[in-house]
Amino acid sequence: MPPAATPLPDFAAVEAAAARIAPHAQRTPMLRSHSLDALAGSQLYFKCENLQRAGAFKFRGACNAVWALPQALAARGVVTHSSGNHGAALALAARTRGIAAHVVVPTGAVAAKLAAIEAAGATLHRCAATLAAREAMCEAVRADTGATLVHPYADAQVIAGQGTAALELLREVGTLDAIVVPVGGGGLAAGSAIAAHGIDADIEVHGAEPAGAADAAQSLQRGARIDRLTPNTLCDGLRALLGEINFRLLQAHRVQVSTLEDRATLAAMRLLWERLKLVVEPSSAIALAAVLAQPERFRGRRVGIILSGGNVDLAALFAAYG
Amino acid sequence: MPPAATPLPDFAAVEAAAARIAPHAQRTPMLRSHSLDALAGSQLYFKCENLQRAGAFKFRGACNAVWALPQALAARGVVTHSSGNHGAALALAARTRGIAAHVVVPTGAVAAKLAAIEAAGATLHRCAATLAAREAMCEAVRADTGATLVHPYADAQVIAGQGTAALELLREVGTLDAIVVPVGGGGLAAGSAIAAHGIDADIEVHGAEPAGAADAAQSLQRGARIDRLTPNTLCDGLRALLGEINFRLLQAHRVQVSTLEDRATLAAMRLLWERLKLVVEPSSAIALAAVLAQPERFRGRRVGIILSGGNVDLAALFAAYG
Numbered sequence: 001m002p003p004a005a006t007p008l009p010d011f012a013a014v015e016a017a018a019a020r021i022a023p024h025a026q027r028t029p030m031l032r033s034h035s036l037d038a039l040a041g042s043q044l045y046f047k048c049e050n051l052q053r054a055g056a057f058k059f060r061g062a063c064n065a066v067w068a069l070p071q072a073l074a075a076r077g078v079v080t081h082s083s084g085n086h087g088a089a090l091a092l093a094a095r096t097r098g099i100a101a102h103v104v105v106p107t108g109a110v111a112a113k114l115a116a117i118e119a120a121g122a123t124l125h126r127c128a129a130t131l132a133a134r135e136a137m138c139e140a141v142r143a144d145t146g147a148t149l150v151h152p153y154a155d156a157q158v159i160a161g162q163g164t165a166a167l168e169l170l171r172e173v174g175t176l177d178a179i180v181v182p183v184g185g186g187g188l189a190a191g192s193a194i195a196a197h198g199i200d201a202d203i204e205v206h207g208a209e210p211a212g213a214a215d216a217a218q219s220l221q222r223g224a225r226i227d228r229l230t231p232n233t234l235c236d237g238l239r240a241l242l243g244e245i246n247f248r249l250l251q252a253h254r255v256q257v258s259t260l261e262d263r264a265t266l267a268a269m270r271l272l273w274e275r276l277k278l279v280v281e282p283s284s285a286i287a288l289a290a291v292l293a294q295p296e297r298f299r300g301r302r303v304g305i306i307l308s309g310g311n312v313d314l315a316a317l318f319a320a321y322g
Numbered sequence: 323m324p325p326a327a328t329p330l331p332d333f334a335a336v337e338a339a340a341a342r343i344a345p346h347a348q349r350t351p352m353l354r355s356h357s358l359d360a361l362a363g364s365q366l367y368f369k370c371e372n373l374q375r376a377g378a379f380k381f382r383g384a385c386n387a388v389w390a391l392p393q394a395l396a397a398r399g400v401v402t403h404s405s406g407n408h409g410a411a412l413a414l415a416a417r418t419r420g421i422a423a424h425v426v427v428p429t430g431a432v433a434a435k436l437a438a439i440e441a442a443g444a445t446l447h448r449c450a451a452t453l454a455a456r457e458a459m460c461e462a463v464r465a466d467t468g469a470t471l472v473h474p475y476a477d478a479q480v481i482a483g484q485g486t487a488a489l490e491l492l493r494e495v496g497t498l499d500a501i502v503v504p505v506g507g508g509g510l511a512a513g514s515a516i517a518a519h520g521i522d523a524d525i526e527v528h529g530a531e532p533a534g535a536a537d538a539a540q541s542l543q544r545g546a547r548i549d550r551l552t553p554n555t556l557c558d559g560l561r562a563l564l565g566e567i568n569f570r571l572l573q574a575h576r577v578q579v580s581t582l583e584d585r586a587t588l589a590a591m592r593l594l595w596e597r598l599k600l601v602v603e604p605s606s607a608i609a610l611a612a613v614l615a616q617p618e619r620f621r622g623r624r625v626g627i628i629l630s631g632g633n634v635d636l637a638a639l640f641a642a643y644g
Contacts (some may be wrong), residue, residue, distance in 0.1 A: 029353075031351075034375070051353060051598070051599055055599060273601050273636055274601075274636055277372040277373055277377060277602075277632035278601060279595050279601060280599075314592060314595055314596055
């Protein structure tokens with residue numbers, strides 16, 4: 001017998017998440033830019049999740065997952081494997097509820113990121129840098145502590161939480177013709193699609209994916225999820241494989257995914273730093289790159305862009321300042 | 323007979339400016355940071371003027387000056403000498419009213435800044451890089467066109483316009499114990515003091531000035547304005563001499579000015595990029611540096627910080643990305 005299908009989150013779950021995380025998450029600003037509008041030939045509405053707590057939209061999903069747990073379960077803590085934005089977000093979310101967070105990190109992870117996760121109060125568990133080792137270590141922590149696994153993206157509560165960014169954006173600006181988001185594991189893309197279509201079924205939801213990690217585009221094209229990927233992109237937040245539940249949601253919501261070379265993403269990142277004065281990471285800038293690469297598709301339309309995060313290693317720049 | 327004293331702007335002028343610029347200026351967001359609060363031991367309220375149009379608070383003053391002109395005078399345009407943020411701000415402000423802007427720029431000015439001023443529709447007038455040459459060229463443009471001079475800071479309408487940032491901040495967050503702003507020519511400092519004391523006479527107004535351009539601190543200390551300065555600081559927005567009218571306002575409002583080494587300013591700038599995810603220029607970061615340098619002074623208090631601008635040359639960083 002196949003395992004029971006995970007129930008898919010719906011618009012009510014996104015609205016519940018919005019209420020649940022409101023006391024803890026930042027209501028991030030929406031910014032506009034005359035010069036970027038002129039460049040794109042569109043009206044762009046930027047939702048600044050780089051200004052979210054812990055520097056990325058990931059806090060929304062982690063926070064929703066943490067606060068959705070029944071008290072008895074929550075008391076035993078949460079665990080995940082992520083050395084990136086989700087690890088830091090879960091650590092911080094756990095702290096808002098006063099529970100333990102365990103983060104499994106591979107050897108060789110960036111020291112600054114690990115320090116941020118520890119600073120947020122999580123316990124680090126080191127393991128070898130393979131998926132098998134990470135999953136084994138997660139399982140060991142669960143067996144040992146009773147902590148609940150909070151997956152970075154293939155989790156209904158995480159997806160519902162990520163959808164609250166698009167929900168806030170749409171409630172602030174009224175309707176949009178399209179909304180464009182980066183695609184990695186598909187948590188943000190799936191959540192955004194649920195939120196958008198809960199408000200207006202005609203909003204187009206576009207995903208932007210690195211050409212060097214284009215499994216979502218290929219999976220949707222062939223109608224079956226690719227489960228193997230050797231990513232080659234500097235968008236470090238978008239190297240994950242699309243999750244299974246995420247794949248089903250992107251299919252159901254007819255999300256269109258376009259692929260971008262890193263060169264185009266970096267050019268968009270520079271524009272965002274210069275024109276919006278925001279520190280965004282490459283994995284964020286790819287959404288603007290997708291709009292600029294398809295001017296005929298977005299011309300004259302109202303387009304929401306979710307700037308997903310701003311966690312960049314600034315050492316190089318500040319070295320230049322001496 | 324000495325020249326008649328320029329009338330000083332008052333709180334009513336700041337309120338009038340706020341109404342006048344409202345259709346054109348960005349209502350910039352206020353941001354907070356748990357980690358910066360912890361570092362400072364204070365509650366910090368950051369007013370993000372780096373997100374203002376043209377990337378700096380300067381647009382407020384320029385816009386107020388442009389729209390305060392009677393129509394007949396406005397039709398003949400405006401002129402200033404500034405290759406920095408004020409030049410770009412005045413060019414953009416003039417465009418919002420559909421009038422000509424003339425910007426006198428010294429030879430050797432940064433090409434990217436000149437391109438930005440021209441892109442906003444201004445006419446550039448090049449001259450030698452001395453104050454005498456700039457003033458002579460300004461005078462020639464005025465004689466030729468009838469354009470009105472809009473000084474970067476020693477101007478009542480400019481000062482009133484700059485005060486609208488503090489006004490917005492105070493109206494958003496309620497009262498503050500102190501407000502901290504960078505000091506160059508003193509337009510922002512004077513306007514902020516007028517706005518703050520129009521709302522609550524007990525708010526302390528602090529200025530932050532580079533140790534390598536400390537004429538405001540020295541002028542206030544000795545009770546007479548220093549009119550000579552050889553600046554040595556990388557805070558390129560703070561190299562100007564305090565204006566005469568600005569000096570009188572800072573005296574009247576008991577503005578306290580502290581001086582910071584560039585090293586401390588750069589450390590604060592890095593914190594702002596990393597923790598607030600904002601691109602701010604060194605001339606902005608100096609205000610946070612002043613708070614961090616005086617923990618006993620600000621501990622436990624509600625402190626407003628005006629992040630004045632975000633116009634930084636990003637070439638070095640993006641070179642590092644390849």
